[in-house]
Amino acid sequence: MLPPARDATSGTPVLECRDLCISYFTRAGEIPAVVDFNLRLMPGEAHGLVGESGCGKSTIALAVMQYLGRNGRITGGQILFEGRDMLSMSPEELRRIRGSRIAMVYQEPMASLNPAMTIRDQLAEVPIHHEGVSRAEARRRALEMLHRVKLPDCDRIMRAYPHQISGGQQQRVVIAMALLSQPKVLLLDEPTTALDVTVEAGIVELIGEIAAQYGTALLYVSHNLGLIRETCQTLTVMYSGEAVETGTVGQVFSRMHHPYTRGLFGSIPVPGADKNTRPLRAIPGHLPPPQSRPRGCNFNTRCAFALPGLCDRDPVAMRPVGGEAVRCLRVGEIDAPEAAAPAPRHEAAPIGDVVVDVRDLSKRYHELRANRNLTFDARQGETVAIVGESGCGKSTFARILAGLEEATSGELEVAGTPIGATPVQKRSVDMVRNLQMVFQNPFDTLNPSHTVGSQIARVIRKFGVETDEARIRARVLELLDLVKLPREYADRRPRQLSGGQKQRIGIARAFAGNPAVVVADEPVSALDVSVQAAVADLLMSIQREQGTTLIFISHDLAVVRYLADRIVVMYLGQIVEQGTADEVFAAPYHPYTEALLSAVPIADVRLRKRRVIVSGDLPSAKRPPPGCPFSTRCNYAIADLCANQPPPVQRFSGHHSIACHLPRDTLAAMEPVITMAEEPA
Amino acid sequence: MIKMISARLGQMLLTMAVVTFVLFAIFDSDQFRRQVATAELGGFGMATLSEDGYQKWLESKGLTQPFFVRYVDWIGHVATGDLGRSMQKNVAVSTLLGERLRATGTLAFFVFLFMIPISLTLGALAGMREGSLLDRVISQFCVLTTSIPQVATAVVLTVVLGLGLGWVPTKASMAGGFNPVDLVLPVLTLLLYDIGYVARMTRASMAEVMTSHYIRTALLKGIPYSRVIIDHALRNALIVPFTLIFLQLNWLLSQVVVVEVFFQYNGFGRMLYDAAMYGDVEVIQAATLVAVAVAVISQLLSDIGYILLNPRVRLK
Amino acid sequence: QEAENLPFPPRDPKAQAGGILRFGQKVAKMDDPHVYSWNEMSNQSRPVIEYLTLVGPDNVTRGMLVESWQPSEDLKTWTLNVRKGVKWHNGDDFTAEHVAWNIRRWTDSDTGSAILGLSTFSALAQETGGTDAKGKPARKAPEGAIEVVDTHTLRLHLSKPVLSLPEDCGDYPCLVIHPSFQAPFSDNPIGTGPYTVKELKVGERCVLTRIHKTTTGEDFTYWGGDVYLDEIHFLDYDQESQTLALASGSVDAIYELTSDQLELAKGIEGAQIGVTSSAGTLCMRMQVDQKPFDDIRVRQAICKAADNGQTTTLLFPEGGKLGANFHVAPIHPEFFELPPQRRDVEGARALLAEAGYPDGLDLSIDVGNTDGPWQQATCEALRNQLADAGIRVAVNVMPSTKFWEVWMDTPFGATSWGHRPLGTMVLSQAYRTGAPWNETHYSNPEFDAALDAAEATIDVAERRRLMEKVETILRDDALMVQPFWRPIYILASATVHGYQPHPARQSQLTRVWMG
Amino acid sequence: MTLPLSQDRVRRRPLVRPLGFTGTVVALIALIYLPLSLYVIGAGALGSWRPIVLFPALPATLTLYVLAVRRWRESTLAVVGLTLVFFWVAVAVAAPYLPLLDPNRPVTPFLTPLSERSGVTFWLGTDMRGRDMLSRTFWGGQRVLVWGLTATAVAYVVGAFLGLVAGYLGGWWDTLVSFVCNVLISFPVMVLLILILNVMGQSGVNVIIAVTLASAPAIMRIVRGLTLDAKTRDYIFAAQTRGESALRIMLVEILPNVRGPLIVDACLRLGYTTVAITTLTFLGLGLQPPDPDWGLMIKEAAVAALLWKFAYMMVIPAVAVSSLILGFNLLADGLREISLKD
Ligand SMILES: Nc1ncnc2c1ncn2[C@@H]1O[C@H](COP(=O)(O)OP(=O)(O)OP(=O)(O)O)[C@@H](O)[C@H]1O
């Protein structure tokens, strides 16, 4: 499926970066965003660029396009396109190359399409301006290209404006636009991050096919190691403006050398691992901003192997290790396998009585049914995860639980008290205190105008946990200890904190009143992987200590698998499958669960994945099909039946139930999606 | 769309009813009737007028009837197109209003004629390259012109162009018939501020569009810069200014008061000012109806313009 | 063919007929001439309808629609000889009956005319029994008071002696209209003058045009002889804008040049400025029955602290005449010159302390700028002067209509009094006990008696002698600070001839010509 | 043994700290604004205190200027704007103590700038009544500043509260408040001001009412929009899930966060209010004489001094008022620029 990797040492690379240095010039001074970056991209090769947010990935992609905005400048090195230095090209030459020989696809498809022009005009522009063809010819080519990227109903899409088509379709259009002139190099800057996982799977597949078909070289920028593993042959891991490790995917994923790469892998939840048997190991500390990088190795302040006097002295150069290059002074010494030993296991917390009991809960917004007949429960000390893609009604449920919305019908009991239709103002202080929320967006979760300490203190005061000012202060400091933040942070304002730190404060705030139930609505999905691991672990450890019931909402199955005792899978407002984590991850599957599982990119080379691609996008929640909500995209759909009849709930073992029309045996006979590979590649 | 239009027009009627009711109520006070009588008869006359005489005078003006009767009457008349009579000017309000609106319309026409192309061009040029020298010059010019109160502009223009250089008449009463040269100063006064304002808005809109990702996409598609500006940037950047231009109508209605009073131009603003100072209720009422209608309709036009120009909203 | 005893200036031998005069002033409506409240209204009407008598630019009153008059010995019965040969625009002959009709209307308080405040007509009217809210009686001329002797003779029987009948008849609203009158006058302009109203757009323009035919189609010859202008266009300009309009050539003459604009006007090439003295003034008067002005020492202190000389030079350096706080002007025939009073700040302080205000006094004066911003400036000057004596005055400026509502009621106000041809006229309208415009609430029998005596004396020299007492009482009672007599300025371009400033600001355009 | 004490000592902080930056600024503004408004509005009631009430405002003005410049020094626009505004504030505060001639005493009319008369130099000349232009210009800013600030502040309190109510509570509240504001907005501003002032008479208080009625709807709309945005933030949900009262959420959770755009808008609106007050005075409807006032100076000069050689009489007040408005506008631009950079 993927084109075989060519020999990277022979022939002219289509794109080459030599000792590339890029800086942004701001009023704070020069920000060296990228330092000493090298890259050789051979024709037809797919190269991945991974790293956490802010490490300079996009900067490299834009530098290749020679488009760094007003304040960005290439301060050193060369960029060679087919052996020619791009820095010495005239603007007109550059213009000719852009969009025809090198093309780029961006993260947010909606933002990269002109809202006031039809898709047709935006596509046709490319051949018109690059090849001088007639408008009709240009349109013909555009249409053809839309067919190639497997868009349905191409004629309609040609005439549509960007907002009239779905996000997945927009991304395909953007890809079609990039491919129209059959470029030699295609730069993809996080092309799927804004999309739902099942849609993402389709796009990733498409990119792979296209690369194979056109022989285009790909530079694939992503923060998702799994995605790189599935799409590229070679990769570069970046940290804080520098490449720290490059090599082929096989080499790097199976025997990584740089401590950072290892840390990164250690913090990614892998399907098959859970919080008790294989806790994640977060990298300590956080990414230093470009203007305050440490001396010596950029990673030395966070590295377990850093040697004072060695790693913190001089800049470190890339050095070859096997077929790879690694930017580490101690690369040989620290390769011992014990370095990767897993962190200690935790005892599973005891599970108590049912605390949250949901029966037939529905919520309508006018004609839109955000939740339909939800039924499940959660016990004391248990983590129940709700997974599902955007718009399936996860947050709606959380809001009902928190009393911000009222259920339209059905029951919701917490500790025996019905609260489904009681808004928060009408709930008892005790109930409010016992039911707290952790929110998704770290930038929004704290009020930017008040200090962190005062926001926690307010909760303590409000719930009457403490009344004396000195003791409130003491409690605030204790809570900061609990979430492992320095005590001085009490006087800081949210903008002085990083995303992960904010999320910790959010957690401290939620737990300030010792709640019995905490609802966490996507608490880690906006965070970088390394931070994600730390925050998720924190949540788990507090839960363990306090015996809290945690309702964990996420769209990321890997995270969910890692944390949850039980999983509830939702699609378009309905529960399609629920059971313990193990049950949901093993066959039988609901076809949607199967697709969801398959769509999760897996970075662990020991795991094999069966590919299940579903077509199309999520239908609008306003007009769900009358039968099974998934019937429009289901590969197994039974004609007439699925689309029109609501599916029956089939019970398998204990808690495991699946709402599906497929016969029990068919379900039971499903192959597992993820399996252990016999031998690591 | 039709729903929106009718809803807005309904709202407009409601607003008109409320506003005219409030005005009627305010002007119904005894104090106000006396003020009108004083304006009519003069201070010396009022001092010699007997109470009977005053009552007779009120009666002759139809002011003795209870207020709601007059209001309902007035509404009835307005519904049939009769806007009443100006006490101060002794003509039918509809005639007066018609003439004055035409005059102000002429003024507005010239203001818009120059303002639209100039301000859009300036704004687009400035916004195209944010932070460039051209941008700085245009922006500062705009801040400066929008900082000078119109009374000051009017005075200075009169001194320089009217008296100093003697190029144009200093007053625009059009007493000797319509004379386009008379319009120079009022139009210039209105223009100076308005150009600055609209250009600033255009610049902001353009600058925002220029930083958008689709402009980056277009440039990196290899489309020539000029085509990117014309095909991609302007099309989006001018949506806001275009809708803003309709809203300027409402703004203009307010600004013409100062300018028309200063330049003695017989338009809507001067009429309203005179009427307000005199307490000429029916003129004020009629002018208010116009003002409300202009406000609502210009808002409506601006919204419709926005919808039509912006496919994102249009095709929802 | 020029008739004798015409009230107009003699005709200019160089005069050319024809042309249009563009005259800048506020264009007001012409509703009911008898209730005109602005001079501008009468300006627009004067070429159409006329007075019984005309007060000339020289402050001399001459017969207009009445040719002559004879008072009785006791000044209570006046015989008027109506001019013969005068025709109305509708072809009717002008008769004494018409005059009687007009006078009846003037004296009916229901008309709402300020004319009733004039001595003659208040002496002609009697109370009818009804009263108004302010307790003022309704009034009307009784049967027999206005006696039509024959078609051209009229006899008026007044209830008390009045000296100023001819002057009163020339006051600006005393225009003589046809009994068929229906408001608004502008729609139905029947008069006796040489012009008729062609177009009126209030706030824009008023066009008067020569009348050559009566409405019945007969030839119309104006009784007053030569008239030169074909048309008179009154074009609407605010007081402040008139000068500029003339400067930019939009008008040929303006109604009034304000003193502020004198410098500006001098700078206009070829423009002629006309000046005359008038008996118009600003009275910053105090109500004698209101605190703290009920204490005469306070009033005297204020008068002592005021510096009228300074105010005069400040406001009207060219043409202003010094006032002396008794409201009779040097141009009045009966003016008696009292010895001047010196400013005495210390004396004022002493009086104040005596009156119980050793730390000074806080006052507020209402001013309405009814004739222009000079009124406010006068108050400000007074404020600055009084400050020296520890009297702190807040100048409360209000729009003119607001001021006219309070002018009779405010304890301390600045009222602009127009020109009266005789000194006694204004005294009897404003300071006599119970007079219609007695804004000071002054009531002094001694003063009333002295004024009666003066008003009963037809001989000017004798009257002047009698005025000494009147003026002294008024000045000693310290009713007002009346700092100056304002000059009247007009402005016209060089092409306008025969346009003269008038002390009562009546623009008399009959003999004006363009050349 | 001495441990608690020493800890205490460590905790002690410099004096301005407990107030914080915002607190210090608010205190300084109060120190300037209150004496100034007392001086201008309550002149009569002050009696013999009048000459000294402005003393505390002088150092406060300087301190505030220095603080503000240091805070916003990164934006040249903001610094220029601040300098213009503070020039006039300083002049307004210091006017009683500067060696100026009495602004109301006539000397000689029509003295052109820089001319000398009996040993006194008239830097800006005298007006048509012979009053010193320099002193009139300096005194003239006081009332515009005081009434402009007061009117804008009142309009803000009213508008912001309505906006919070309409935006946060929504539903009927929103419908009602929005309708009333729409009604007011459909009046052209100048017309509204003229009507109000003509109906209620001319006084500073009525100017405040008029400006409030004219500005509050627009402020309400802005605050409503910002509130609608803030309302969807998680921290508001967090407050709601704590069961906080609506009033507290509006005032404590939302209001501080909409402050940024509001401060920018307030600077612009101070400019508009200054224009409005000047224009109203010019039309004879605003604040009334006796004291010098820029609008009035323009008005008087526009009548009397329309000659090239006398143009200084209206150019000076026109430049004065324009520079103040320019200051407000530049400040607004600068602040917006800074907020965009963050
Ligand atoms: N225009 C700019 N001006 C100043 N600094 C910038 C600019 N653009 C990016 N940076 C800084 O440069 C560094 C690299 O940014 P870049 O966008 O390349 O990171 P990235 O790896 O693409 O991150 P992400 O995953 O968040 O997209 C960051 O620290 C960023 O803050």
Ligand SMILES: Nc1ncnc2c1ncn2[C@@H]1O[C@H](COP(=O)(O)OP(=O)(O)OP(=O)(O)O)[C@@H](O)[C@H]1O
């Ligand atoms: N207040 C509301 N009014 C109307 N519709 C709403 C409202 N809130 C949510 N919805 C709709 O209800 C559906 C479920 O929304 P919800 O926010 O619960 O989804 P979600 O699963 O949390 O999605 P995401 O992953 O994007 O956060 C969506 O279609 C959404 O548009």
Ligand SMILES: [Mg+2]
């Ligand atoms: Mg990026």
Ligand SMILES: [Mg+2]
């Ligand atoms: Mg959600």
